[in-house]
Amino acid sequence: MKRAVGVTVNGRAQDLSVDTRTLLVHMLREDLRLTSVHIGCTTGNCGACTVVLDGKTVKSCCVLAVDVAGSEVTTIEGLSTNPDELHPVQEAFIEKHGTQCGFCTPGMVLAAVSLLKSNPDPSEDEIRHGISGNLCRCTGYHNIVLSIEEAARRMRDDKPNAGSRRVASGSVPG
Amino acid sequence: MKYVGQSVGGLRDSQLVAGKGTFVDDIMPPGLTHLAVLRSPYAHARIRSIDTSRAEKAPGVLYVITGQEIKDNTNPIPENYDPIPMGAKRVYWYALCIDRARYVGEAVAGVVAEDRHSAYEALKLIEVDYEQLQPVTDPEEALKPGSPLVEPAWGDNVFISRDFIVGNPDQAFAEAEGTVKGVVQSNRITGTPIEPRGCLASFDPYEPMLTFWGSTQDPHPLRVFLAEILRVPENTVHVIQPNVGGGFGLKQPTFQEEPLVAYLAIKLGRPVKWIEERYENFQTGGHARDTRFYYEAAFKKDGTVTGLKLRVIADIGAPSGLCGWGMSFVTWYTLPTFYKVPNVEMRLRSVATNKCPWNSYRGYGKDAASFVMERVMDHISKATGVERTAIRFNNFLQPDAFPCPRPSGAILDSGNYPGALRKLLDHVKPDEFAREQESERKKGRYLGLGISMEMTPEGASMPGSVIVGGYDGTTVRVTPSGDVMVLTGVTSPGSGNETAMAQIAADALGCEISRVRVIQGDTDKCPWGLGNYSSRSVIMGGSATHQAATAVREKMFDIASRMLRAFPEELVAEGGRIFVAKDGERAVTIDAVARQAYRHPHGEHMEEIEPALEATRHFRISNVYHQPEKQGRFSSYPTWPYAAVACVVEVDRQTGFVKVLRYCIVHDSGKIINPLLADANLHGGITQGIGSALYEQIVYDEFGQIRTSTFMDYSIPTAVEVPKFELLHQETPSPFTPLGTKGVGESGVGGPLNALCSAIENALPDLQLHLTKLPLKPNAVWAAIQQAEGARS
Numbered sequence: 033m034k035r036a037v038g039v040t041v042n043g044r045a046q047d048l049s050v051d052t053r054t055l056l057v058h059m060l061r062e063d064l065r066l067t068s069v070h071i072g073c074t075t076g077n078c079g080a081c082t083v084v085l086d087g088k089t090v091k092s093c094c095v096l097a098v099d100v101a102g103s104e105v106t107t108i109e110g111l112s113t114n115p116d117e118l119h120p121v122q123e124a125f126i127e128k129h130g131t132q133c134g135f136c137t138p139g140m141v142l143a144a145v146s147l148l149k150s151n152p153d154p155s156e157d158e159i160r161h162g163i164s165g166n167l168c169r170c171t172g173y174h175n176i177v178l179s180i181e182e183a184a185r186r187m188r189d190d191k192p193n194a195g196s197r198r199v200a201s202g203s204v205p206g
Numbered sequence: 207m208k209y210v211g212q213s214v215g216g217l218r219d220s221q222l223v224a225g226k227g228t229f230v231d232d233i234m235p236p237g238l239t240h241l242a243v244l245r246s247p248y249a250h251a252r253i254r255s256i257d258t259s260r261a262e263k264a265p266g267v268l269y270v271i272t273g274q275e276i277k278d279n280t281n282p283i284p285e286n287y288d289p290i291p292m293g294a295k296r297v298y299w300y301a302l303c304i305d306r307a308r309y310v311g312e313a314v315a316g317v318v319a320e321d322r323h324s325a326y327e328a329l330k331l332i333e334v335d336y337e338q339l340q341p342v343t344d345p346e347e348a349l350k351p352g353s354p355l356v357e358p359a360w361g362d363n364v365f366i367s368r369d370f371i372v373g374n375p376d377q378a379f380a381e382a383e384g385t386v387k388g389v390v391q392s393n394r395i396t397g398t399p400i401e402p403r404g405c406l407a408s409f410d411p412y413e414p415m416l417t418f419w420g421s422t423q424d425p426h427p428l429r430v431f432l433a434e435i436l437r438v439p440e441n442t443v444h445v446i447q448p449n450v451g452g453g454f455g456l457k458q459p460t461f462q463e464e465p466l467v468a469y470l471a472i473k474l475g476r477p478v479k480w481i482e483e484r485y486e487n488f489q490t491g492g493h494a495r496d497t498r499f500y501y502e503a504a505f506k507k508d509g510t511v512t513g514l515k516l517r518v519i520a521d522i523g524a525p526s527g528l529c530g531w532g533m534s535f536v537t538w539y540t541l542p543t544f545y546k547v548p549n550v551e552m553r554l555r556s557v558a559t560n561k562c563p564w565n566s567y568r569g570y571g572k573d574a575a576s577f578v579m580e581r582v583m584d585h586i587s588k589a590t591g592v593e594r595t596a597i598r599f600n601n602f603l604q605p606d607a608f609p610c611p612r613p614s615g616a617i618l619d620s621g622n623y624p625g626a627l628r629k630l631l632d633h634v635k636p637d638e639f640a641r642e643q644e645s646e647r648k649k650g651r652y653l654g655l656g657i658s659m660e661m662t663p664e665g666a667s668m669p670g671s672v673i674v675g676g677y678d679g680t681t682v683r684v685t686p687s688g689d690v691m692v693l694t695g696v697t698s699p700g701s702g703n704e705t706a707m708a709q710i711a712a713d714a715l716g717c718e719i720s721r722v723r724v725i726q727g728d729t730d731k732c733p734w735g736l737g738n739y740s741s742r743s744v745i746m747g748g749s750a751t752h753q754a755a756t757a758v759r760e761k762m763f764d765i766a767s768r769m770l771r772a773f774p775e776e777l778v779a780e781g782g783r784i785f786v787a788k789d790g791e792r793a794v795t796i797d798a799v800a801r802q803a804y805r806h807p808h809g810e811h812m813e814e815i816e817p818a819l820e821a822t823r824h825f826r827i828s829n830v831y832h833q834p835e836k837q838g839r840f841s842s843y844p845t846w847p848y849a850a851v852a853c854v855v856e857v858d859r860q861t862g863f864v865k866v867l868r869y870c871i872v873h874d875s876g877k878i879i880n881p882l883l884a885d886a887n888l889h890g891g892i893t894q895g896i897g898s899a900l901y902e903q904i905v906y907d908e909f910g911q912i913r914t915s916t917f918m919d920y921s922i923p924t925a926v927e928v929p930k931f932e933l934l935h936q937e938t939p940s941p942f943t944p945l946g947t948k949g950v951g952e953s954g955v956g957g958p959l960n961a962l963c964s965a966i967e968n969a970l971p972d973l974q975l976h977l978t979k980l981p982l983k984p985n986a987v988w989a990a991i992q993q994a995e996g997a998r999s
Contacts, residue, residue, distance in 0.1 A: 169454070170890045
């Protein structure tokens with residue numbers, strides 16, 4: 033059975049017709065082709081499908097698509113739209129190499145953004161607890177924690193042009 | 207060298223942090239269909255018949271397939287590498303079970319439907335008439351006469367049986383001043399990449415061409431296997447590896463689902479995709495490390511080990527075409543790791559049971575070898591009273607011992623084991639720790655310091671193998687504009703070796719790294735190569751890249767020498783310029799040389815020089831020996847990285863909960879191309895090691911039902927369970943690679959196993975614990991504490 037769902041995704045109003053069994057993650061990936069939202073378990077454990085729903089991070093495998101009618105959803109595609117204008121958290125993840133295979137990364141970055149919004153100056157322990165709903169199997173979290181510490185520093189310093197500075201992958205230490 | 211040795215940032219990082227990687231599930235071609243797999247609910251059952259008629263009529267269903275069709279139309283899945291030279295047995299494993307299921311989760315039938323929901327719904331309508339058979343789930347039970355047989359054709363359950371004796375162990379035990387014996391058990395684990403397995407195939411009958419996108423580590427070997435299974439020419443199969451969301455060995459071919467998807471795409475003429483569910487990954491994605499060790503050691507009063515007897519019993523699960531069983535061989539092969547033991551008896555039994563097959567997992571058995579040897583050294587330390595690091599220094603192979611032949615036939619290439627342990631101790635300062643430990647203990651906090659060694663031979667090359675070979679290929683191409691393309695046979699499932707390739711190529715060519723693009727994971731673009739496993743990408747692929755880029759540079763020097771009227775030997779390349787070393791003003795750009803090579807093939811500078819700037823090289827490492835000697839031994843590992851590790855834990859005596867406070871490692875992988883990426887690999891390896899030592903365990907009940915099928919009951923570490931790591935390096939370059947590199951990808955995973963046992967024991971010295979079984983979950987540690995306290999009172 034299909035139902036109409038009106039939802040704002042990454043700032044754009046969307047009118048969709050979805051099967052009532054559809055999970056939010058499937059609607060985002062398949063109807064809207066927002067393939068940054070990854071599926072690692074569909075049991076709400078791994079956090080690869082983390083998105084922001086009405087200001088809070090949720091695991092989109094644990095939300096039915098029909099339940100987001102009237103809501104606002106942000107995926108990492110909504111955080112930045114081109115490589116020259118990355119979010120400070122994304123820039124910090126590049127600088128500190130907080131990503132390896134990249135599968136957990138979009139969810140991890142959104143979890144970090146959400147954490148820093150509520151706690152701009154977190155301790156290492158607060159960072160670790162703040163991302164404990166997101167599993168990573170590559171990094172041992174070491175560089176992710178460094179990335180979030182770095183992002184917090186950048187965002188607190190509030191460099192006016194922080195968002196427009198190009199941080200290239202493959203950059204050579206100066 | 208400008209780039210090699212530098213922490214160049216990961217080339218794919220900005221794509222990945224933007225969520226713009228393309229993983230296999232992100233590929234959605236028009237007309238896409240979905241495969242769902244019906245799996246055996248029993249550990250051992252005969253399949254009497256399968257009725258698919260109701261499923262076929264279900265809404266959205268396009269096709270239902272069973273084993274009979276697979277048997278009639280495809281070949282068995284070839285072994286990833288040949289079991290015969292390792293003294294192992296052959297198995298005929300198909301993309302679907304034919305008449306018997308041998309473990310819970312083995313693929314029995316498949317449904318292809320227009321959408322995923324319909325495919326899974328229709329699985330429920332397939333009626334399989336199973337006759338349940340007695341399973342065998344314990345390897346030692348499986349060795350007894352009369353045990354149920356996993357492979358009836360074998361007549362027993364022994365997959366590999368190997369016994370080697372060096373020196374005279376019986377005499378060593380007779381003359382020993384002391385002996386210890388015990389049993390050590392390493393746990394059954396799996397690697398759980400966060401991206402599950404998955405693949406997608408599409409067939410063009412006109413060309414004809416099968417295009418196969420797979421979350422695989424080894425595209426070229428997978429192409430060979432698919433062609434063989436599907437009975438099609440190899441040059442009509444195109445395997446593409448998109449971004450891979452972690453592999454850790456577990457995405458090495460060939461799984462049942464890979465040929466199944468490919469077969470169905472050809473059969474139906476529509477793209478077919480299969481994406482694994484997490485429970486399927488736990489049931490069928492491949493297990494590892496479940497090994498029991500019976501050890502006896504003979505030694506002198508000062509702890510010098512004079513004899514060692516080891517019986518290794520590995521529970522490899524059901525035999526398959528996957529290469530996991532080889533881990534049991536490598537465990538045995540790596541023993542007795544760091545220590546000069548003159549008299550050794552080693553017996554290996556790799557045993558089939560009705561469990562998920564082993565598949566290769568980071569560590570590949572070396573982890574278990576390090577674990578048991580380090581446990582033995584700690585046991586001897588306790589028995590003799592010789593301090594645990596002193597006993598290691600006493601028994602280490604010394605830096606002048608290399609190349610060093612070992613009882614298994616292995617030949618260690620190079621190393622400085624005492625140097626690494628000394629450096630570790632200088633960093634950790636055990637005396638200072640002991641004072642802190644003492645003062646904290648007075649406050650009721652139980653801190654412990656663990657020490658261990660870890661050995662990780664890398665770059666495996668097995669005889670008779672399509673996939674496990676000590677070589678790899680790279681093409682380096684300088685384009686007509688002077689840009690550089692590096693096409694490698696090795697792949698990166700997130701490990702970052704593409705960045706290392708760019709560094710190596712840029713240095714060898716003398717160009718800026720920003721001019722280099724690295725292309726991997728495509729059998730129609732890249733030269734033949736074996737992919738990613740055994741920490742080999744930089745060892746083999748990096749060396750091939752160095753050789754190919756060097757060949758292109760030599761050709762550029764030939765052309766430039768004519769342009770500059772100099773001898774090629776006088777030239778240097780740097781920063782995109784080729785110039786006379788003694789006169790930097792006499793220079794041409796690489797771009798200008800490229801113009802000559804492509805646009806002036808008959809010009810004055812190109813006489814007798816082949817046009818274009820491109821070279822392909824297949825680097826083969828020299829120190830592998832495949833001609834078996836009289837005991838049938840051969841040397842399959844060319845590089846032998848290792849580490850000395852220490853950790854500090856806090857043990858909650860009331861609950862048995864162990865918190866890791868510090869983890870330090872002195873690591874030696876030879877020359878490091880990129881410290882940032884090498885360290886990042888170590889962080890991940892260490893964390894997987896800590897997870898497997900403290901939390902992770904695949905559990906089967908006596909009926910062969912798997913009890914751990916989600917992340918709820920198989921818990922891997924979150925950010926809370928690990929500290930920031932303290933990484934130190936020691937560089938003993940490999941004498942056998944052009945840049946001195948060894949492998950780093952699997953390093954870190956083996957150290958925590960003994961280090962954590964040792965740390966917990968050190969935290970509670972009054973209890974004189976000797977921990978022998980992983981994982982060290984709170985209930986296990988608590989039970990050990992209770993038992994020791996009970997024994998004491």
